[in-house]
Amino acid sequence: MQVYLNGQYLPEGEAFISPADRGFVFADGVYEVIHAYDGFLFCNDLHANRLARSMSELRIEPPADFDMAAIAAELIRANELQSGEATVYIQVTRGAAPRGHAFPASGTQPTVYGFAKPFESPAELRKIGCKAVTAPDERWLRCDIKSVSLLPNVMAKQNAVDAGAYETVLVREGNVTEGSSSNFAAIFDNEWVTAPLGNLILPGITREIVLKLCEKLSIRVAENFIPSDSLGGAKEAMILSSTMEVMPVTEIDGKSVGNGRPGPQTRRIQEAFQQWIQQDRAFQA
Numbered sequence: 096m097q098v099y100l101n102g103q104y105l106p107e108g109e110a111f112i113s114p115a116d117r118g119f120v121f122a123d124g125v126y127e128v129i130h131a132y133d134g135f136l137f138c139n140d141l142h143a144n145r146l147a148r149s150m151s152e153l154r155i156e157p158p159a160d161f162d163m164a165a166i167a168a169e170l171i172r173a174n175e176l177q178s179g180e181a182t183v184y185i186q187v188t189r190g191a192a193p194r195g196h197a198f199p200a201s202g203t204q205p206t207v208y209g210f211a212k213p214f215e216s217p218a219e220l221r222k223i224g225c226k227a228v229t230a231p232d233e234r235w236l237r238c239d240i241k242s243v244s245l246l247p248n249v250m251a252k253q254n255a256v257d258a259g260a261y262e263t264v265l266v267r268e269g270n271v272t273e274g275s276s277s278n279f280a281a282i283f284d285n286e287w288v289t290a291p292l293g294n295l296i297l298p299g300i301t302r303e304i305v306l307k308l309c310e311k312l313s314i315r316v317a318e319n320f321i322p323s324d325s326l327g328g329a330k331e332a333m334i335l336s337s338t339m340e341v342m343p344v345t346e347i348d349g350k351s352v353g354n355g356r357p358g359p360q361t362r363r364i365q366e367a368f369q370q371w372i373q374q375d376r377a378f379q380a
């Protein structure tokens with residue numbers, strides 16, 4: 096596997112970072128995950144914009160010639176991932192410096208690391224839907240930044256695995272925020288409801304696309320917090336991410352959502368999402 100590290104493409108076994116890297120010592124870094132379909136990097140520019148925003152919010156200065164979209168494309172090429180599905184991961188940390196909480200001396204080079212690997216799509220699960228459980232959202236108050244500091248997300252995902260579920264839906268002060276690695280939405284009274292943008296959720300790219308698709312499909316949308324105690328009244332539910340795409344949730348905390356099968360609006364959204372990918376691909380070709 097060829098990875099990218101600080102300006103070079105090299106075999107993974109030859110890529111080394113300093114143990115003093117602030118990504119390692121403080122989780123002081125940000126990242127993106129991009130889904131590739133036969134080499135086509137879906138929403139590559141939106142991921143690049145979000146990474147730039149994450150860096151800017153944390154005052155991480157990228158290298159002068161940093162071009163996330165170009166690195167992602169080259170990782171696909173270098174790893175011969177032009178057919179089938181793949182994911183590209185790109186991470187930027189504040190670089191290696193003697194340990195100290197405050198920012199390191201100016202001029203400290205950020206560390207840029209990226210890799211691409213084949214992706215086994217959860218296509219079968221998308222047909223039948225997945226189970227979710229709820230748990231308290233124990234993250235910090237800047238969930239809008241795609242930081243590599245993911246310990247609460249890791250614990251929440253393991254909580255799902257331990258419960259025999261696929262995702263943990265996080266609840267803060269009685270309201271659903273998002274999944275441990277996904278956005279969450281549900282259908283109530285024919286309205287697609289998802290948490291509003293702000294500091295409590297990641298501005299998901301899949302969420303953004305699905306919002307637009309709902310408008311196209313004449314599905315009413317509301318960006319409102321869903322009280323967790325109203326989840327039982329949801330007709331349909333779904334989790335959204337670049338890797339999961341539009342994943343129906345058919346059970347939450349052991350209780351069926353709707354009739355326990357992916358619902359009609361979820362199906363329409365799934366179909367429209369696939370069409371969107373194909374159109375985007377044709378447009379970029």
Ligand code: PDD
Binds near residue numbers: 297
């Ligand atoms: N996670 N919310 C959280 C907390 C996430 O980690 C993710 C994505 C999303 C969905 O964002 P998007 O639609 O832009 O992928 C929402 C990625 C896939 C990950 O960490 O692997």
